[in-house]
Amino acid sequence: MTDTVASGTVGLRERKKARLRQNLVGSGLRLFLEQGYHGTTTEQIAASVGVSQRTFFRYFATKEELLLEAVAGVDELFLSALRARPADEPPLTALRNAVQDHWNSVDPRTRDFLSRAATVLKDDPAVVDAMTGSCRRHQERIAEVVAERAGVDRAADPRPDVLTAAFLSVLGTARESWSASGSTDADDLLAAARERLDLLPEVVGGGWGTREAEHPAPAPGA
Amino acid sequence: MTDTVASGTVGLRERKKARLRQNLVGSGLRLFLEQGYHGTTTEQIAASVGVSQRTFFRYFATKEELLLEAVAGVDELFLSALRARPADEPPLTALRNAVQDHWNSVDPRTRDFLSRAATVLKDDPAVVDAMTGSCRRHQERIAEVVAERAGVDRAADPRPDVLTAAFLSVLGTARESWSASGSTDADDLLAAARERLDLLPEVVGGGWGTREAEHPAPAPGA
DNA sequence: GAAAGTCTGTCAGCGGCTGACACTTTGCAG
């Protein structure tokens, strides 16, 4: 059988499957950009690569799943970036720097594509919900790495989960304000994320926002 | 026209509408608890109050909307609780205490109902997504009150948004750990929320979670 | 080349959701 072909005996069948799956993702995303998520039917996606709708659903359980397939790889890269930060960095600092490292490590074409996708699809509530859900599922894996780095047990110590949740939600506000600003420059998003993450320690502290204090605006825009 | 009839002219028609709407919500939630969210069809809900499915959708744009109607009132109460906190409390402290005040102000029957609902419905991903989405839409209104209390402009100062996002996401982790623990006691949820909110300042600080430090577990369980 | 396993298309159907149209009920005026 000449099964010595690398490891796993890839087989012609599996190659076809993998290619079809990739075609579906590519075609689907293209159509989403052209006509919006809601405006694209699963039948169109299936037809665009020459298969039936039923086959589409044999590859993806839901239309949403195809959408999320595009960002899955990006998420993995972030975990690597976080693991690569030096061990003596405090947790939030490591997360903050990992965002930067991660962003730089994504190749520019993908980065542009993601910016464009965010711009076009940000108004579709179904897309936003899908992304949020994906983020939530991703949260556990980040918390796991945070716990690992800190040398604590996630099951007994809620701190990794608390920090991760706060971290991701702040990133969310940055994304939101970025898309609300109408900017399509991905670097603006990164800047907003950094600004807001750096604000976190001050914001959870008590040194602002009481009517008694009246201090002269510590650092609103800088 | 005799339009001087008070303001609004309740009219028999509007009363019927309001009652039907309430019936739909009540019947719908009861069915959700009995058969699950996914297991209940909009036709069943409509039939259970004697109207057609088409009429159901004239009252609620989506099945989800009916589900969220139940928690809408609770959200309003939280905003009131937050506004009622003394002005000299630091923002995070005010939010934390408002959670407690708010929980105490919800009448026990509603509280029990919500606990039961959370227990039954927490496994349905559609329900979780709906709740998350609702939370996100609610976030802006909380941030508005935080900004108001702090006397800053939300459009120019991201701090209210950052704090609110972190606050809500931490509440989310508390809810998750509560439902994962299998507890059905609503007070356990409140306790988890308080614990985790109190952890926030420490967690975003740099005093933990570096391999260099090796301090003896500051406060994992207390 | 045949048996066994896998992939696919077709068909039928459910549930969420919507537009169109006809019918009934309600509100208001004369």
Next chain:
DNA sequence: CTGCAAAGTGTCAGCCGCTGACAGACTTTC
């Protein structure tokens, strides 16, 4: 009270996401 306009409702037909069942085609393996 009567007649008219507005609003609410039921029925029907249909789109779209998604699924089970079955039969036919294609790989793999022997």
